[in-house]
Amino acid sequence: MTDVNLNILDEEPQLCESSDRTAYPPALALEKAQRMADFFGLLADANRLRIISLLADTELCVGDLSIALEMSDSAVSHQLKTLRALRLVRYRKQGRHVFYQLLDRHVFDLYNTVLEHLDESAIE
Amino acid sequence: MTDVNLNILDEEPQLCESSDRTAYPPALALEKAQRMADFFGLLADANRLRIISLLADTELCVGDLSIALEMSDSAVSHQLKTLRALRLVRYRKQGRHVFYQLLDRHVFDLYNTVLEHLDESAIE
DNA sequence: TTAATGCATGAACAGATATTCATGTGTTAT
């Protein structure tokens, strides 16, 4: 209880201020990190997640989504625009309706992974 | 090639504007969606991802991180504050240094999942 | 043809967030 260093790996570099940046383990490249961040950012909006959850199971048009999610048509449409831009959804036009469907299953896998994670451990 | 409805499931409800919200499949509850969004939001910042990538392999102090990532001490410290608030990192004080280490492996799993995903498919 | 519907979109606005800057606290070195 007194030894705070108890469970720490002892082979840690302990560089501490070598001031030579190359002495440190290579960090994730900023550009790649930014692309990952953008990807996670897609899932970092509650309404977008709810749209994804619906479009994963069912093909729905904009009006359907706005009713089911109690959002405005415009808000839904804007969200779908971003999902479209990243090819996460496909859509087909039928008359004056536009039906959307989730295209990228990988995104849905991630969605489910985190959903289960939050169920077991209250992340807060 | 002419049938746009080719690969669409035919048992789709096609509700379209039933105007009864309960007629639609239940959307992810807004509160839960928000918690998921917050979780993804944690990973939606390039510098935070780079911090996570370093702390997953190595125990480092604030100064180390700021040098390795070419960020200001203050910016790093602020980021660590948010990671700390969510119990994603542990830290131990040693003299005037504070060493940080990634605590939540689940986050790192997600990190790696997306990292690999971006490697194979250029998401843009 | 005219009106109404479904959707898209640009601009404006509001809220969130990451960084910098200034400052404070505690520790080590001189």
Add this chain to the structure above:
DNA sequence: ATAACACATGAATATCTGTTCATGCATTAA
């Protein structure tokens, strides 16, 4: 004791982002 160092933090700032509002376009209904 005094100075330098490592880190934390509040405030201010700038940027990003999601929604609303107004409008436009295409399609269907009257």
